[in-house]
Amino acid sequence: MLPSAVVRARLVVDSTGLEQLLGLLREAGYRVLGPTVRDRSIVLDELRSVSDLPRGWTDDQEPGSYRLRRREDGAYFGWAVGPHAWRQFLFPPRTRLWRAERSDDGFDVVIDDPSSEPPLAFVGVRSCDLHAIAIQDRVFIGGGPTDPLYAHRRQGCFVVAVHCSDPATTCFCSSMRAGPRAEGGYDLALTELLGPPHEFLLEAATEKAVALLDGIDGRPSTPEDIAASLEVTAQAARRMSRRVETEGIAELLASNLDHPRWDEVAERCLACTNCTLVCPTCFCSSVEDVTDLTGAEAERWRRWDSCFTLDHSYLNGASVRGTHRDRYRQWLTHKLGTWIEQFGSSGCVGCGRCITWCPVGIDLTEEVAAIWAEPTQEPDPAEVAMPVREGRG
Numbered sequence: 001m002l003p004s005a006v007v008r009a010r011l012v013v014d015s016t017g018l019e020q021l022l023g024l025l026r027e028a029g030y031r032v033l034g035p036t037v038r039d040r041s042i043v044l045d046e047l048r049s050v051s052d053l054p055r056g057w058t059d060d061q062e063p064g065s066y067r068l069r070r071r072e073d074g075a076y077f078g079w080a081v082g083p084h085a086w087r088q089f090l091f092p093p094r095t096r097l098w099r100a101e102r103s104d105d106g107f108d109v110v111i112d113d114p115s116s117e118p119p120l121a122f123v124g125v126r127s128c129d130l131h132a133i134a135i136q137d138r139v140f141i142g143g144g145p146t147d148p149l150y151a152h153r154r155q156g157c158f159v160v161a162v163h164c165s166d167p168a169t170t171c172f173c174s175s176m177r178a179g180p181r182a183e184g185g186y187d188l189a190l191t192e193l194l195g196p197p198h199e200f201l202l203e204a205a206t207e208k209a210v211a212l213l214d215g216i217d218g219r220p221s222t223p224e225d226i227a228a229s230l231e232v233t234a235q236a237a238r239r240m241s242r243r244v245e246t247e248g249i250a251e252l253l254a255s256n257l258d259h260p261r262w263d264e265v266a267e268r269c270l271a272c273t274n275c276t277l278v279c280p281t282c283f284c285s286s287v288e289d290v291t292d293l294t295g296a297e298a299e300r301w302r303r304w305d306s307c308f309t310l311d312h313s314y315l316n317g318a319s320v321r322g323t324h325r326d327r328y329r330q331w332l333t334h335k336l337g338t339w340i341e342q343f344g345s346s347g348c349v350g351c352g353r354c355i356t357w358c359p360v361g362i363d364l365t366e367e368v369a370a371i372w373a374e375p376t377q378e379p380d381p382a383e384v385a386m387p388v389r390e391g392r393g
Contacts, residue, residue, distance in 0.1 A: 053076045064355075132280030140154075161189045165233070170355040175246065253371070269328050278353040313330075
């Protein structure tokens with residue numbers, strides 16, 4: 001669970017105020033990142049001005065389908081989530097861990113200094129992704145061994161959340177208690193009020209966010225503005241049709257490891273890894289060493305891995321999960337079940353990306369509902385032995 005945010009100041013601005021916000025973040029030295037339209041989708045990239053935001057665009061999402069569509073109201077944040085998650089900036093797909101250069105005495109090892117990277121400012125973070133960032137915080141810096149690269153990027157991060165107004169049909173964050181309203185984990189929260197007039201309610205939850213508001217032109221908020229903001233997310237929650245029954249789900253999955261549904265989904269699953277690549281909480285990785293042709297230089301890189309690959313579970317000459325059935329079952333039971341034992345929360349935030357970006361439209365909520373409907377064995381929380389926990393890969 002995210003710690004609840006305490007709103008310290010509120011301001012209502014127009015698009016000029018939004019431009020001022022982005023400018024102040026850049027002046028403070030942040031690399032400002034947020035949503036923009038590219039390659040016929042809404043992705044996350046560097047923002048130079050408010051004109052880079054996906055104004056007037058929305059997305060239509062179904063299992064295995066994603067399309068952009070124009071909207072007539074000029075909304076800047078009138079869409080759900082795209083293929084990118086914020087983890088790509090905190091936990092990049094490929095990271096060089098060190099490099100070595102041959103010298104007269106052997107090798108000189110150089111470790112890249114993360115302090116040379118500018119701090120990050122995330123603009124437009126949905127509540128589901130705030131919960132995803134909190135999950136990765138627990139993985140990389142929360143109690144176990146600390147990942148120094150992740151810790152550095154996360155420590156200096158400034159987060160501008162957006163209260164979600166337009167969930168996709170594949171979203172189910174409300175049943176995962178991860179949205180659509182951002183309740184914490186941010187510096188500044190934004191609600192787009194389409195009006196007329198077209199305005200944005202800014203709510204500062206940290207001292208550095210309050211200081212930013214002092215440099216932005218706007219008007220004080222009214223009770224009507226706050227009520228309108230609450231209604232935006234209330235309507236979003238009412239529009240969600242998908243859900244997952246989470247009470248007792250870890251025990252349900254653990255007691256149904258031989259359910260015939262695993263065979264049915266395996267007949268459709270391509271083991272393409274799309275679901276894990278778009279997931280905002282997946283954290284498995286592997287390392288690879290590379291050298292130049294002369295042997296004078298070598299580098300070690302960390303890269304994302306997936307439990308859907310054969311190499312991920314390769315032990316003693318063979319993969320211990322040799323079938324699509326085994327690998328899909330591992331992914332789902334870990335994400336929704338053993339993750340709870342491992343980190344104290346579900347590994348799913350209900351963003352629906354895995355449903356949208358699955359080439360064959362496998363729907364996580366449908367698979368879980370099928371097991372709930374006809375369990376082969378009733379779960380007994382007192383007797384169920386949880387499956388082996390998956391580590392960082």
